[in-house]
Amino acid sequence: MNLLLSDDYLLQDYPENITNTIRSGHSTCVRFNRKGDYLASGRGDGTVVVWDIETMGVARKLRGHSKQIQSLSWSWCGRYLLSACAGWKAILWDLQDGKKYREVRFRAPVYGAELHPWNHHQFAAALFEAQPVLVDVQDRKDVQYTLPTAPEYDTTKQTTTAMIYTAKGTHLLSGTSKGRLNIIDTTTRQLIYSEKIAERSAVLLLRLTESGKDFLVNSNDGIIRTFHLPDLSAPDLDPDTIQLPLEHKFQDVVNKLRWGHVTFSATGEYVAASAHNNHELYIWERAHGSLVRMLEGPKEESTYLEWHPHRALLVACGAETGRINIWSVTSPQKWSALAPDFVEVEDNVEYIEKEDEFDIHPHEEIQKRRLDQEDEDIEVMGVVANKTELEKEADNFRMPILFDLGESDSEDEFINVGFGTLRRKSPGDQDDGEGTGGEKAPAKKRGRGKKK
Amino acid sequence: MSALDSATATPFPEPPSKRRRVDGDTMNSTPQYNSPGNPVGARDSTPPHDTGLVEQTQGLSIHRERASRSQSRERYHSRSPTSSHDGSRSRSRSRSRSRSRSLSRSRSRSPTPYSRSQSRSRSRSQSISRSQSAQPTPPSIHRPPIRPNYQPHLCLKGHMKAISQVRISPDGRWIASASADATAKIWDAATGECLDTIVGHMAGISCLAWAPDSNTIATGSDDKAIRLWDRLTGNPAHAAHSTPDATGKEYRGSSTIRGGRTGNGPLLGHHNYVYCLAFSPKGNILASGSYDEAVFLWDVRAGRLMRSLPAHSDPVSGIGFCNDGTLVVSCSTDGLIRIWDTSTGQCLRTLVHEDNPAVTNVCFSPNGRFVLAFNLDNSIRLWDYVSGSVKKTYQGHKNKGFSIGGCFGALTYADDGYEADKDDKPQPFIVSASEDGDVVMWDVVDKRIVQRITGAHDGVCFWVDVNRETMVSCGQDNTIKVFRHRPSRQLEAQLNGTTPNEVNGHVEEDRLAPDDGDAMAVDMDMELQRQIEGELVKEEQF
Numbered sequence: 006m007n008l009l010l011s012d013d014y015l016l017q018d019y020p021e022n023i024t025n026t027i028r029s030g031h032s033t034c035v036r037f038n039r040k041g042d043y044l045a046s047g048r049g050d051g052t053v054v055v056w057d058i059e060t061m062g063v064a065r066k067l068r069g070h071s072k073q074i075q076s077l078s079w080s081w082c083g084r085y086l087l088s089a090c091a092g093w094k095a096i097l098w099d100l101q102d103g104k105k106y107r108e109v110r111f112r113a114p115v116y117g118a119e120l121h122p123w124n125h126h127q128f129a130a131a132l133f134e135a136q137p138v139l140v141d142v143q144d145r146k147d148v149q150y151t152l153p154t155a156p157e158y159d160t161t162k163q164t165t166t167a168m169i170y171t172a173k174g175t176h177l178l179s180g181t182s183k184g185r186l187n188i189i190d191t192t193t194r195q196l197i198y199s200e201k202i203a204e205r206s207a208v209l210l211l212r213l214t215e216s217g218k219d220f221l222v223n224s225n226d227g228i229i230r231t232f233h234l235p236d237l238s239a240p241d242l243d244p245d246t247i248q249l250p251l252e253h254k255f256q257d258v259v260n261k262l263r264w265g266h267v268t269f270s271a272t273g274e275y276v277a278a279s280a281h282n283n284h285e286l287y288i289w290e291r292a293h294g295s296l297v298r299m300l301e302g303p304k305e306e307s308t309y310l311e312w313h314p315h316r317a318l319l320v321a322c323g324a325e326t327g328r329i330n331i332w333s334v335t336s337p338q339k340w341s342a343l344a345p346d347f348v349e350v351e352d353n354v355e356y357i358e359k360e361d362e363f364d365i366h367p368h369e370e371i372q373k374r375r376l377d378q379e380d381e382d383i384e385v386m387g388v389v390a391n392k393t394e395l396e397k398e399a400d401n402f403r404m405p406i407l408f409d410l411g412e413s414d415s416e417d418e419f420i421n422v423g424f425g426t427l428r429r430k431s432p433g434d435q436d437d438g439e440g441t442g443g444e445k446a447p448a449k450k451r452g453r454g455k456k457k
Numbered sequence: 458m459s460a461l462d463s464a465t466a467t468p469f470p471e472p473p474s475k476r477r478r479v480d481g482d483t484m485n486s487t488p489q490y491n492s493p494g495n496p497v498g499a500r501d502s503t504p505p506h507d508t509g510l511v512e513q514t515q516g517l518s519i520h521r522e523r524a525s526r527s528q529s530r531e532r533y534h535s536r537s538p539t540s541s542h543d544g545s546r547s548r549s550r551s552r553s554r555s556r557s558r559s560l561s562r563s564r565s566r567s568p569t570p571y572s573r574s575q576s577r578s579r580s581r582s583q584s585i586s587r588s589q590s591a592q593p594t595p596p597s598i599h600r601p602p603i604r605p606n607y608q609p610h611l612c613l614k615g616h617m618k619a620i621s622q623v624r625i626s627p628d629g630r631w632i633a634s635a636s637a638d639a640t641a642k643i644w645d646a647a648t649g650e651c652l653d654t655i656v657g658h659m660a661g662i663s664c665l666a667w668a669p670d671s672n673t674i675a676t677g678s679d680d681k682a683i684r685l686w687d688r689l690t691g692n693p694a695h696a697a698h699s700t701p702d703a704t705g706k707e708y709r710g711s712s713t714i715r716g717g718r719t720g721n722g723p724l725l726g727h728h729n730y731v732y733c734l735a736f737s738p739k740g741n742i743l744a745s746g747s748y749d750e751a752v753f754l755w756d757v758r759a760g761r762l763m764r765s766l767p768a769h770s771d772p773v774s775g776i777g778f779c780n781d782g783t784l785v786v787s788c789s790t791d792g793l794i795r796i797w798d799t800s801t802g803q804c805l806r807t808l809v810h811e812d813n814p815a816v817t818n819v820c821f822s823p824n825g826r827f828v829l830a831f832n833l834d835n836s837i838r839l840w841d842y843v844s845g846s847v848k849k850t851y852q853g854h855k856n857k858g859f860s861i862g863g864c865f866g867a868l869t870y871a872d873d874g875y876e877a878d879k880d881d882k883p884q885p886f887i888v889s890a891s892e893d894g895d896v897v898m899w900d901v902v903d904k905r906i907v908q909r910i911t912g913a914h915d916g917v918c919f920w921v922d923v924n925r926e927t928m929v930s931c932g933q934d935n936t937i938k939v940f941r942h943r944p945s946r947q948l949e950a951q952l953n954g955t956t957p958n959e960v961n962g963h964v965e966e967d968r969l970a971p972d973d974g975d976a977m978a979v980d981m982d983m984e985l986q987r988q989i990e991g992e993l994v995k996e997e998q999f
Contacts, residue, residue: 007784007800010784042739057741060741060758060761060763061756062756063758063759335801339805342806343795343804345806345809345845376850379850379904382902383839383849383902385823385826385885387780403739403740406668406673406741408685408758
């Protein structure tokens with residue numbers, strides 16, 4: 006509704022500066038849900054924290070992992086959250102009650118696991134030095150199907166390092182440690198396409214745009230490649246004719262930077278990346294393939310990046326402090342909004358008095374005229390849109406409001422000490438605890454001190 | 458009581474000549490409030506204890522509670538002799554005008570209801586027969602528009618002082634009421650049983666709000682605190698931070714962070730009475746407005762003050778969230794309505810009416826496109842906040858000095874006794890309390906009064922809330938009234954089975970005596986009229 010009143014669409018569509026810093030322990034990975042109102046963050050100690058972006062506060066804490074969280078993935082409806090940790094297991098959480106909905110153990114540590122775009126009972130996991138698996142968790146006892154890593158003619162030893170679903174969930178894209186990109190049909194679980202896109206360097210990351218028509222590959226050779234993805238779910242698809250046209254290569258040839266984590270913007274117009282051994286975030290424009298912005302942030306490297314699904318808001322995890330920094334754009338207060346009889350004008354406007362402007366009418370006549378003018382037909386009720394079952398389910402899920410978050414977690418950074426007063430619990434300790442908007446937090450200063 | 462008749466005459470289908478006269482009439486009675494030259498006349502200070510007060514002893518409690526808040530209330534209250542005088546004049550006129558359609562729902566207390574309604578019914582048989590001729594043929598294609606027909610159902614007693622707000626939970630099962638006696642009560646909406654009495658505030662409670670999950674309520678009080686309560690246990694909802702630290706004292710003075718709570722204690726931060734509250738649709742944010750002229754947005758989970766908006770230059774009297782939670786609307790007795798962006802805290806729009814009447818309550822329309830504002834000039838205005846213009850003005854109730862409340866209501870054909878089907882869109886209406894104790898309902902589009910529940914409360918009726926076919930109101934008489942919509946089809950069916958004598962017999966009983974167990978489904982007078990009219994229609998048919 007606020008879009009009706011704001012000129013925010015005039016603002017630039019990529020973030021400008023840090024507007025918030027939130028913290029709960031040492032965050033290693035973050036992920037927005039589809040609507041963009043909740044942000045899941047995985048911590049180094051295996052706790053998953055769900056943040057409410059509207060309040061910038063913790064909405065839920067999920068405990069069940071004991072090793073660092075490697076990846077997070079939301080279900081379409083926003084009710085289920087899949088977390089995979091370095092400790093050989095993945096947990097599908099039900100956020101309605103905060104309990105484990107399914108727990109899956111693997112025979113190797115997990116690189117990452119991604120949920121099917123709309124079926125939360127299926128996900129794909131890339132495992133460390135093992136074949137990737139497709140997991141069906143329809144029943145309490147999970148079923149794991151092994152997926153191919155590389156075509157049979159490629160005999161070099163390699164593992165799948167990244168895996169994502171296509172937008173419709175019919176296929177999987179996977180990248181291997183030898184720079185190979187595969188397309189796997191999820192029903193037959195067969196490779197239908199494979200191509201070497203990066204010579205002798207591992208694929209680190211795959212990301213798909215919201216529309217599912219483009220994806221990017223970050224590989225170890227310091228090049229981010231973006232590709233167009235054909236519609237793989239077309240009924241007349243011939244696997245032999247699949248082509249993945251390369252669109253852009255983003256790289257820093259001067260500094261020879263290697264990219265840490267990469268993400269598309271909400272519309273896919275921009276690509277943002279964090280770099281190893283560099284504090285800045287890079288934003289490229291995809292239309293021209295040019296670098297548009299380098300975001301200067303905290304004096305630390307960022308590890309994990311995530312762009313808000315529909316706002317110019319970028320979230321990054323700090324490598325050292327584990328803080329979650331949020332970049333966005335802030336629109337200035339329009340002063341004419343505060344005083345409706347004032348108008349902001351660009352140039353001088355010559356005021357022309359209306360003929361009847363200072364005519365004096367009896368009050369009742371004015372009142373009558375006003376009331377007579379109110380003959381418009383208006384609609385105050387909502388519009389009932391036709392919705393699919395899935396959309397209804399998504400609408401029905403409402404994250405419960407918990408009041409006992411603090412009691413389940415005694416390591417909070419701030420504690421209340423009576424009458425609206427907060428204080429930091431133990432300024433030296435930065436392993437756990439949480440805070441919001443902590444721009445001036447001492448832990449950050451310490452981090453800066455270390456660097457210098 | 459019948460002062461409303463003068464106001465009723467203003468709505469829309471009246472011939473112009475008559476309306477002008479009526480307008481002149483209201484002008485005479487209250488010239489200084491409507492004249493643009495003195496727009497803030499409403500807030501001129503007058504001695505708080507005026508002679509007019511003595512008349513309404515029941516009003517004293519709430520007046521003492523609110524004495525320091527708004528002198529306007531005192532002022533208007535003290536004027537009650539004038540307005541009653543005005544009322545007596547208009548009553549005489551209303552008789553002569555009884556043919557007008559706008560009067561179809563209103564009635565004055567007459568010692569001989571039977572004869573009166575007979576004399577009047579002829580004039581109205583026209584409109585009635587129209588609606589009835591449509592009813593015997595139930596096919597779903599030509600259904601008459603639903604008219605709200607709320608009839609007394611329950612009377613809830615238990616509060617010791619006037620009740621400032623009453624609200625139905627979003628799931629429609631519970632009723633919460635906030636009273637000047639510093640307690641809030643939770644009632645079962647179906648049985649009227651008092652489930653819990655919430656004690657904890659140190660002063661009168663002015664406002665309350667239900668969380669969207671119907672499990673938590675927030676109360677705001679004159680003790681400057683907001684408290685959150687668990688509906689099930691009636692205990693304070695637990696806060697994020699459990700125990701105050703022993704070392705806390707040294708930090709207390711130095712900290713600049715305002716707002717928050719300790720243990721399961723209240724949300725503290727306002728410098729003055731908390732006067733209005735609203736939960737966001739997700740329940741994660743609580744907005745509060747206070748006599749300290751600020752609007753606060755709270756993170757409900759942590760009990761943390763998220764944002765403080767320097768909102769107004771007078772007490773914030775009403776607050777509301779739009780349906781998607783991105784906008785907050787606040788209003789004040791300074792006459793401004795402001796629309797805020799929840800996420801940035803920026804003011805996006807300010808709405809002021811030319812006459813600058815004080816605004817005492819505000820809410821968004823169900824689709825979030827309009828804002829309904831309750832003004833202290835006996836008007837409710839529907840604003841299009843995007844264009845910044847008033848789209849509709851609803852008049853016919855009395856609101857000159859109190860923060861009275863109302864809201865949008867909606868009924869579907871399913872509620873009205875028809876079979877539910879696909880294109881059964883809810884049909885909206887606007888309901889408001891009135892200072893003469895009535896509850897008034899308007900059609901949203903043509904601004905006509907569609908139902909008036911006369912004398913729902915003795916003294917001022919402060920608040921009305923509707924959840925589909927249930928309506929609750931509260932007032933100065935320490936009671937809560939629960940009304941139920943009686944489907945027009947059901948009524949019709951009953952009508953055919955009753956005889957006039959039975960109806961008369963009922964009328965002899967105490968009309969609105971709430972403690973009378975049998976008073977359950979009766980707004981007798983109105984029903985009587987309808988039935989008689991029904992009879993007349995039959996006679997005409999014969």
